[in-house]
Amino acid sequence: MRTNLKAVVVGAVLGVTGVAFAQGTPAAPASPKAAAATSKAAPAKGPVGPKTATGAEAASGKTEVTWWGxxxxxxxxxxxxxxxxxxxLTNPKAPxxxxxxxxxxxxxxxxxxxxxxGETKALAQKTNAKVYGSFELISLLGLPEAQSMGGNVGGTFQVKDATIHFVEAVHSSSYQADPKSPSHYAGAPMGFVVExxxxxxxYHSGDTGPFQSMALIAEQFKPTVALLPIGGHFTMGxxxxALAARLLKVKTVVPMHYGTFPALTGTPDALTAALKKAKGTTKVLPLEPGKATPL
Structure with missing residues (x-):
């Protein structure tokens, strides 16, 4: 059943987009060399191009967020x-x-x-960044021990002035090093709260549907800005x-995980309408890929 369902999803999207699109299955080889060969957005060691979306210094006293699609x-x-x-960083909506x-x-x-x-390994190699995620997933990525920060829900980590909390998500998680290799269980999916x-x-929810414990996240951490998927099909629509925003009691929602492929049909306008219908006060802040936005 699971194999047949995956084949149906992949086959349907191949007919519309000409690319493979199924959760857990890379649409292109995951190696840095292959990513560079199949995408116009970014070679593995960092492309040469306009100085946008680079993570240059934030405006004094401000937090800046840049959406890469x-x-x-x-x-x-x-x-x-x-x-x-x-x-x-090489997704179809990337700048x-x-x-x-x-x-x-x-x-x-x-x-x-x-x-x-995505390009986690290549970006980690380029910048020497530490990589945070579920213990099982981080173990599968083959990173140097000094860069591997595997944990689980409830874990807390400090990175300069940012305190990172691992929180739950309702989804699935498997990892393939490339399309020809088997999938491996990659631990529980997670979201992140960053104080x-x-x-x-x-609050970056990762891929998830709404769940009652979002109210607990609101009570414990009091997030003010939530990065939430709105595309539907594999995540929330x-x-x-809008329900998640009410549970989280956030002031602002930044929509994500929409418009990348035809199956992800949700839009920021539809989210705004859903919040208005529910008489919510949360504001929707759609971002333009590649444009740094102060919060």
Whole structure:
């Protein structure tokens, strides 16, 4: 059943997009060399291009977030920490011609599917960043021990002025080093809450549906900005994201994981409408890929 379902999903999307698209199965070889050969966005060692989306210094006293499309973000804190979330930097919505971040302190990977692991290894090799995620996933990535920061839900880590908390997500997680290798169990999926000194508290949910414990995340950490998927199909759609926003009690939602492929049909406008219908006060902040936005 599982094999047949995967074949149906892949076959349907192949007919629309001409690329493989199934959770846990890379749409292109995952090696840095192959990524460079199959994408215009970024070779493995960091492309040469316009100085955009690089993670240059944040404006004084501000936290800056740059969306790289899909679920990939680079966040810069007032204290100089640079955090990369789910760095699929060669996704179809990534800013074309942008150079990869020159310096990254921490890479946070929510789960093992190809569209979230992305270029984690290449970016870690380029910047010497430490990589945070589930113990099982980090063990599968083959990183040097000094860069491997595997943990589990409930774990807390300090990166300069950013305190990172691992929280739960409702999804699945498997990892393939390349399309020809078997999938491996990659631990439980996770989200991340990042408390920034003199800045906002961010919540990157990873791939998830809404779940009641989002209210516990609100009570424990009081996030102010949530990065939430809205595309549907594999994650929340706009209506579910509106419910999540209410559970989290956040002031702002930054939509992610939408529009990358035809199957991800949710839109920021639909999220705004869902929040309005529910009489919510949360504001929607759509980001333009490659543009650093102060929070």
């Amino acid at each position: 899909h679920a990939a973000f680079v966040v810069k804190t007032p204290g100089g920490a640079v955090l990369a979330f789910d760095p699929w 074309q011609g942008a150079t990869w971040p020159e310096a990254v302190d921490a890479i946070l990977v929510s789960h093992g599917h190809f569209d979230h692991v 920034i000194a003199n800045g906002p508290t961010l 706009p209506n579910e994201a």
